[in-house]
Each structure stands twice: as structure tokens, then as C-alpha cells.
Amino acid sequence: MYNKGTIIPGLIIFVLFVTFPIWFNGLSAAPAPKPEMPPGGEKKCVESAEYMRANHMQMLNDWRDNVLRDDNRTVVEVEGKKYRKGLQQACMQCHTNKEKFCDNCHTYAAVNPYCWDCHLTPKEAASKGGTR
Amino acid sequence: MKYAFSLLAVIALILVAGLGSLVPGMQYLFGVVIPYLAIMIFIGGFVYRIIQWAKSPVPFSIPTTCGQGVSLDFIKQDKLDCPTKTSEVVARMFLEIFAFRSLFRNTKSELHNGPKITYESSKWLWLFALLFHYSFLMIVIRHMRLFVEPIPFWVNAVEAVDSMLQIGAPTLYLSSVGLVGGVLLLFGRRLVSRHVRYISLNNDYFPLVLIFAIAATGILMRYFMRDNIDIMNIKQLAVGLVTLSPVIGAKIGTIFYIHLFLVSTLLVYFPFSKLMHMGGVFMSPTRNMANDSRAKRHINPWNDPEIKPHSYAGYEDEFREFMVDAGIPVEKELTAVKDEA
Numbered sequence: 139m140y141n142k143g144t145i146i147p148g149l150i151i152f153v154l155f156v157t158f159p160i161w162f163n164g165l166s167a168a169p170a171p172k173p174e175m176p177p178g179g180e181k182k183c184v185e186s187a188e189y190m191r192a193n194h195m196q197m198l199n200d201w202r203d204n205v206l207r208d209d210n211r212t213v214v215e216v217e218g219k220k221y222r223k224g225l226q227q228a229c230m231q232c233h234t235n236k237e238k239f240c241d242n243c244h245t246y247a248a249v250n251p252y253c254w255d256c257h258l259t260p261k262e263a264a265s266k267g268g269t270r
Numbered sequence: 271m272k273y274a275f276s277l278l279a280v281i282a283l284i285l286v287a288g289l290g291s292l293v294p295g296m297q298y299l300f301g302v303v304i305p306y307l308a309i310m311i312f313i314g315g316f317v318y319r320i321i322q323w324a325k326s327p328v329p330f331s332i333p334t335t336c337g338q339g340v341s342l343d344f345i346k347q348d349k350l351d352c353p354t355k356t357s358e359v360v361a362r363m364f365l366e367i368f369a370f371r372s373l374f375r376n377t378k379s380e381l382h383n384g385p386k387i388t389y390e391s392s393k394w395l396w397l398f399a400l401l402f403h404y405s406f407l408m409i410v411i412r413h414m415r416l417f418v419e420p421i422p423f424w425v426n427a428v429e430a431v432d433s434m435l436q437i438g439a440p441t442l443y444l445s446s447v448g449l450v451g452g453v454l455l456l457f458g459r460r461l462v463s464r465h466v467r468y469i470s471l472n473n474d475y476f477p478l479v480l481i482f483a484i485a486a487t488g489i490l491m492r493y494f495m496r497d498n499i500d501i502m503n504i505k506q507l508a509v510g511l512v513t514l515s516p517v518i519g520a521k522i523g524t525i526f527y528i529h530l531f532l533v534s535t536l537l538v539y540f541p542f543s544k545l546m547h548m549g550g551v552f553m554s555p556t557r558n559m560a561n562d563s564r565a566k567r568h569i570n571p572w573n574d575p576e577i578k579p580h581s582y583a584g585y586e587d588e589f590r591e592f593m594v595d596a597g598i599p600v601e602k603e604l605t606a607v608k609d610e611a
């Protein structure tokens with residue numbers, strides 16, 4: 139084998155790059171966190187839990203477009219219960235704790251939704267005095 | 271129709287994973303066993319290929335010289351295109367690896383009226399390759415968010431840059447557009463350009479089709495076919511794989527298994543294909559040697575040190591009698607040699 143002095147270090151760097159997740163985790167990683175269920179004990183949502191887990195971001199995006207761009211504030215009615223389209227007006231009424239409900243999974247999956255560029259969490263809203 | 275074979279091969283792979291992962295119990299095969307095998311073959315095969323290359327001697331000093339070499343003091347040397355020092359070689363290699371400098375000079379000859387022939391650098395290949403490779407790099411870095419916990423800041427930074435247009439939810443990634451666009455352009459180039467089409471083989475088309483299918487399944491999974499695609503379950507599986515304690519917990523959609531199987535195929539295919547240019551670019555003698563053969567002697571490593579130089583005078587000394595016998599003219603006659611002795 140020629141040029142051992144450069145090729146072997148090069149191969150070691152390559153293997154370190156490829157196995158990055160293995161040595162970075164060190165063979166143990168924190169378990170997946172669970173989102174906190176509504177403190178009020180609410181069991182019903184606008185859709186099934188399975189659907190919400192996979193599609194909530196698309197539903198919220200549609201709602202945002204409906205309300206802000208199309209001026210369509212039609213109330214969503216599911217089994218007699220009415221939900222106003224909105225993160226704070228619908229979701230956060232039951233899931234009151236953003237840190238324990240939203241952030242648990244979002245942080246784990248490195249998802250950084252820009253909801254909170256405009257919205258206030260219930261905690262922030264209370265401290266700023268005023269919520270609709 | 272060479273590309274049709276590649277297309278059929280990838281469709282077959284999709285069917286294998288799509289139908290196979292629906293069979294109860296086979297999720298473990300497609301989610302755990304095949305990915306493990308694939309990554310082992312990838313690392314083992316990659317190292318094996320590099321070592322095989324490293325064992326091949328470079329008999330001659332063969333750097334490509336694309337500019338003015340070192341000469342008289344008042345003639346300016348082109349340090350990047352005709353490097354003589356290690357530092358210049360490093361600079362040349364750096365630009366080759368990060369900016370694909372040699373593709374920038376992809377000369378194309380054209381015949382015009384006159385008749386007149388012109389040679390011009392055709393920049394398309396360079397542009398498509400940059401788009402493709404950097405998008406792919408960003409995608410690989412982004413995927414680290416599924417494998418590590420806690421997530422390092424630079425993964426989040428790449429993610430933020432990649433989704434900065436904030437289109438839709440989940441947000442559109444620039445690199446997704448870049449990868450699909452790059453692959454389609456590189457594939458289209460092989461179809462449209464007649465001389466490239468003529469030299470294109472199955473092993474040129476197959477990786478392009480395979481990478482397109484990987485990107486397409488990834489995009490479908492993220493935006494459109496979201497049934498049972500819960501990123502928490504997927505990350506649990508991915509983290510399980512890299513902590514060597516894999517579990518298949520909740521049900522994950524078929525599209526995920528197809529994506530994973532295609533990536534595994536790519537990893538297995540990688541070391542035995544042209545994709546090895548990833549390692550090979552570092553080992554091209556035409557790039558990584560300095561053009562200093564007039565200052566330093568390049569010793570051919572396969573020369574046997576036991577074989578000493580043999581001059582004509584020595585040769586004649588050895589065979590003079592036979593040469594005279596055979597009537598071959600000699601410089602020193604037999605009698606002259608005897609007189610000396």
C-alpha cells in the first residue's frame with residue numbers, strides 16, 4: 139500500500155463521518171418524549187389522534203390560509219362541539235401548555251414551526267394582559 | 271433504451287419494498303436487518319475499494335498541467351493549474367472537491383459556417399453538478415436530526431436555512447427542489463446531448479433514477495402520503511438503529527419502508543459503482559500530484575531494486591563471443607579485448 143500516511147488518516151476521517159450518529163449518541167439516547175394530554179381532561183379533538191399526529195401541521199396551515207387570506211372564519215363543528223379556526227382559539231383551549239404539548243415533540247424532531255413568530259402562548263398572553 | 275432498464279430496476283425495487291413491508295413481521299427485515307447490512311457493506315466496500323486503489327502503484331508522474339509551469343523568473347506560473355508545491359496541490363484539490371473546478375472546463379467543440387470550428391467551455395454540467403451535490407449534502411446533514419439526540423446546533427442551522435422560504439407546512443426545503451431539479455437536469459443531459467447519450471451506460475442511468483426515486487419517496491412522505499407517518503415513531507426507529515437497540519414500535523407507512531429500502535440499495539450499490547468518485551476524487555494522480563518531475567525524480571514503485579542498470583558496453587562484454595559467432599558487429603573486437611587482458 140502506498141501513501142499510507144495520508145490514506146489511512148483519510149479513511150479514519152471517512153469512517154468517523156459515516157458513523158457520526160453512533161459515536162455522537164454514545165449508544166444511548168434519551169427516549170422519545172410524549173406530548174402532555176390536555177390538563178382539563180378533554181378527550182375529543184377535531185380529528186382522531188392518529189390523524190392529528192400525522193396531519194396537524196397541514197390542518198393548521200389550511201386554517202391560517204382560510205382565516206387570514208380568504209377571510210373564511212367558518213366554525214368547525216365536530217359532534218356538536220364548535221371550534222373556531224385558530225391555534226389559540228381552538229387548540230390551545232384544551233392543550234394549554236405549549237412547552238409540554240407542542241415543544242416536547244418539536245424539539246425532539248428538530249421541527250421549528252413559525253407559529254410563534256406571531257402567536258403568543260397562553261402563558262405569554264396572560265403575562266401581557268389580554269387574550270381574546 | 272438503456273435508461274428503460276434502470277427505470278424498470280428501480281420500479282422492481284419499489285415493489286419489493288412496498289409489498290414486502292406489508293407482510294406482517296417483515297417490517298423488521300426492511301426496517302432493521304437490511305439497513306444494517308447496507309451500512310456495513312457500504313463502509314466495508316468503501317474501505318476495501320480505497321485500499322485496493324492505494325495498493326496500485328503510480329508508475330509515472332502524471333499531473334494534468336492546465337497552465338504555465340514554473341519557468342524563468344519573468345514568466346508567471348499558474349499556481350493552481352500547474353502546482354509544484356504541496357500547498358498548491360492542496361489548494362487545487364480543495365477547489366476540485368468543493369467547486370468541481372475541472373467540470374468548469376468541460377470543453378465542447380462546435381462546427382460553424384465557414385467552416386470554422388470553435389471550442390468553448392460548456393458550463394451546464396458544472397452548474398447541474400453543483401446544484402445536485404450541494405443539495406444532497408444538505409439533505410444528508412438534515413437527516414441527522416432523525417438519528418441523534420440531543421440535536422447539535424448545526425443541524426438545526428442547516429434546517430433553518432433550507433426551509434427559510436416558509437412555504438407550506440411542513441415547510442418546503444430548498445434542497446428538495448435542488449436535488450430533484452439537479453437529478454432531472456443531469457438525466458436530461460444524458461438524453462438530450464447526443465454524444466453524452468452515446469457513451470451513457472446502465473451504470474450511468476441507474477444511480478440517477480435511484481436517487482430520483484429516493485428524493486421522490488422522501489418528498490411524498492413529507493408532504494403528501496402522510497398516513498401513519500409520525501416523525502416521532504420514525505426517529506425512535508432511527509435512534510434505535512444507531513444505538514444498536516432497534517425497535518419497531520408503532521405502525522409506519524409503507525412509503526417510509528420504500529424510502530429506506532431504496533437508500534439501503536444506494537448504500538450497497540455505492541462502493542461497486544461510479545459513485546465511488548466520492549473517494550476516488552482524492553486519489554486521482556492527475557490531480558493530487560505536483561508537477562515537479564524536473565525537480566524531483568519520480569521513482570516507479572514497481573521497479574525491482576535487484577535489477578541494476580545494464581549499459582551497452584556491459585552487454586557486449588557479456589555476449590561478445592556469441593555476437594562475433596553470429597556475425598553481429600561489435601564495438602570492441604575479440605582480439606582487442608584479449609590484448610588488453
